[in-house]
Amino acid sequence: MTRLLRLNGLLVLAAAIVVALWIRAVGGFEGIAGLPAPGPIQIAVMLGLTAACVLVRFFRFQFLMRHAGSRLIERPSLLLYLASLVGTATPAYIGEAIRCAFLRRQFNVPVGVSLFVLVLERCMDVLALAILAAVAADGWWMRGVMLAVLLGVGCVLVVLWWLGRALGTPDTSLRMLRRRDIFLDALGLSLAAWALTAMHVALAASSLGLSIQPLESARVFASSVLLGGLTLMPAGIGTTGSLAILQLQGGGLTVLNAVQIVALVRLTTVGITLLVGAVCLLVMLRGRRSVATADDTTGDAAAHFDDIATEYGEQFRPHVWRHLLERKVGLIASALPAPEAGGRGLDLGCGLGSQCLALAERGYKVFGMEIAQRLAARAHRAGVSVTAGSAMELPFADESLDFVYAVGVLHHLPDRQAQQVALQQIARVLKPGGRFVVHETNTRNPLYRFYMGYLFPLLKKIDEGTEWWIEPDRWKTVDGLRLVRVEHFTFMPDFVPAALLKYFLAIDHRLEKSPLRPYSVHYMVVLERDRRWLPAAIDRARPARAGVVDSPLSAVSE
Numbered sequence: 422m423t424r425l426l427r428l429n430g431l432l433v434l435a436a437a438i439v440v441a442l443w444i445r446a447v448g449g450f451e452g453i454a455g456l457p458a459p460g461p462i463q464i465a466v467m468l469g470l471t472a473a474c475v476l477v478r479f480f481r482f483q484f485l486m487r488h489a490g491s492r493l494i495e496r497p498s499l500l501l502y503l504a505s506l507v508g509t510a511t512p513a514y515i516g517e518a519i520r521c522a523f524l525r526r527q528f529n530v531p532v533g534v535s536l537f538v539l540v541l542e543r544c545m546d547v548l549a550l551a552i553l554a555a556v557a558a559d560g561w562w563m564r565g566v567m568l569a570v571l572l573g574v575g576c577v578l579v580v581l582w583w584l585g586r587a588l589g590t591p592d593t594s595l596r597m598l599r600r601r602d603i604f605l606d607a608l609g610l611s612l613a614a615w616a617l618t619a620m621h622v623a624l625a626a627s628s629l630g631l632s633i634q635p636l637e638s639a640r641v642f643a644s645s646v647l648l649g650g651l652t653l654m655p656a657g658i659g660t661t662g663s664l665a666i667l668q669l670q671g672g673g674l675t676v677l678n679a680v681q682i683v684a685l686v687r688l689t690t691v692g693i694t695l696l697v698g699a700v701c702l703l704v705m706l707r708g709r710r711s712v713a714t715a716d717d718t719t720g721d722a723a724a725h726f727d728d729i730a731t732e733y734g735e736q737f738r739p740h741v742w743r744h745l746l747e748r749k750v751g752l753i754a755s756a757l758p759a760p761e762a763g764g765r766g767l768d769l770g771c772g773l774g775s776q777c778l779a780l781a782e783r784g785y786k787v788f789g790m791e792i793a794q795r796l797a798a799r800a801h802r803a804g805v806s807v808t809a810g811s812a813m814e815l816p817f818a819d820e821s822l823d824f825v826y827a828v829g830v831l832h833h834l835p836d837r838q839a840q841q842v843a844l845q846q847i848a849r850v851l852k853p854g855g856r857f858v859v860h861e862t863n864t865r866n867p868l869y870r871f872y873m874g875y876l877f878p879l880l881k882k883i884d885e886g887t888e889w890w891i892e893p894d895r896w897k898t899v900d901g902l903r904l905v906r907v908e909h910f911t912f913m914p915d916f917v918p919a920a921l922l923k924y925f926l927a928i929d930h931r932l933e934k935s936p937l938r939p940y941s942v943h944y945m946v947v948l949e950r951d952r953r954w955l956p957a958a959i960d961r962a963r964p965a966r967a968g969v970v971d972s973p974l975s976a977v978s979e
Contacts, residue, residue: 459685463628467689470617477614480875481607485538488603490593491530495878495886504705506698513653537585537594547574549611550647553619557640619643625685641668656691722833723792729882730795734773736883740919749860750779753826756858756947760784764823769812770830774800812843817850826858832888848901851950857902859946864890866940893944902948909941
């Protein structure tokens with residue numbers, strides 16, 4: 422470590438000398454100060470694009486970690502990711518490996534897995550920059566260089582594959598190099614991230630009253646960052662800027678203008694990134710805020726929803742909450758027998774009990790069940806007959822309920838096996854011919870899958886980024902339950918302003934009747950308990966207290 426720090430200090434010193442030589446070449450700081458001040462709007466846009474680039478690369482990191490078998494809670498993972506960015510100011514960016522130590526400490530991720538993902542990320546960056554530079558190149562020699570880089574990365578990936586196998590890297594990680602869809606999705610995110618930042622050169626020139634075309638901006642930025650990074654200098658200091666200055670001079674700019682443009686680009690990309698990373702690293706190392714609590718890192722749904730119990734109802738805007746409640750309750754009622762027919766049902770994961778109360782107003786007798794004690798207590802105070810319990814161990818007797826429904830619950834279970842256990846429990850407690858109604862998020866739409874899986878957990882606390890989404894096709898074969906129908910509904914995003922609600926509802930109505938309905942935001946599945954299915958054939962754990970709960974659970978903690 423001491424040798425690495427000394428090497429890093431020498432390289433930074435050498436880079437500082439290069440920067441000083443460029444400043445001297447333009448007449449010192451007096452020469453730069455004599456130029457027009459950069460425009461604040463362009464600077465703000467540049468900073469925004471840098472933030473977008475970092476965020477997209479973070480989403481790529483989450484995506485790769487998820488496919489490597491590690492689901493990380495997004496908010497603490499973002500702080501960890503930002504803190505590791507200070508590692509870019511080391512030779513070959515080797516300092517970013519600090520992320521592996523953080524992941525091991527906070528999420529118990531094996532170093533072999535996180536290091537594999539880190540190397541794969543760097544390969545994706547090189548591929549994306551080489552593709553951008555090749556597309557924007559103004560000569561065959563540049564395309565030839567980028568082609569050589571692409572071939573080199575291909576060789577590195579092959580070596581990474583064989584080395585991973587030799588070192589015992591889990592197959593869940595290695596398969597990312599075999600599965601084309603995962604690889605292309607990660608590469609697409611890399612291209613999106615760097616394409617945004619590649620516009621910095623044009624924006625910096627515009628802020629100085631100069632004009633650089635987007636393709637030239639992409640060529641200068643991508644090629645200089647890529648080739649500067651391949652020199653293994655910390656953050657490409659000294660080399661990346663020099664290459665960009667030389668290219669801008671070749672395009673007809675004066676050395677003074679080229680130096681100022683590059684200085685703006687480097688400050689609003691590398692400079693701001695390192696500053697944010699340093700602040701996040703200090704926050705972590707000083708312990709002012711832990712990256713994650715024990716409950717955060719275990720993915721404990723009960724602890725998570727207890728933590729947000731007081732703000733649970735504020736996760737959606739009131740007008741959106743009311744609309745979705747009315748729509749979902751109406752759909753649930755349409756799938757159940759008439760309330761006059763009697764019978765009792767269960768709201769699995771009832772939350773605040775809003776669905777229970779709304780269905781009670783329609784004449785249905787519904788019990789609520791909630792794993793989070795604080796949410797259950799709030800539902801109890803609202804007048805819901807509620808019990809505490811887990812979907813994987815329902816405290817109800819065999820064949821004792823006429824219907825069960827679950828609204829946005831099953832994707833919060835810890836894994837696919839837990840979902841399967843919960844479905845067996847639901848089939849067990851339903852009477853033959855009883856109905857199970859499921860409302861889930863529809864992730865068939867790739868844009869909405871990205872929003873719900875990566876962006877929504879940062880905006881809202883109700884999801885954590887560790888959810889196991891269930892696509893509609895998976896309901897065709899469920900042991901003990903027969904599929905009755907699937908209904909897709911609403912295309913309206915959760916952030917629609919109240920003033921625009923009626924217009925979105927009109928669009929919703931049309932889309933729900935169009936061929937695009939399978940790509941809606943939500944879907945409902947109606948299943949029926951198979952009359953020939955025998956619950957006794959399932960090896961299940963008996964709950965400690967069997968039988969339908971007929972009164973509010975007094976044990977619920979306030």
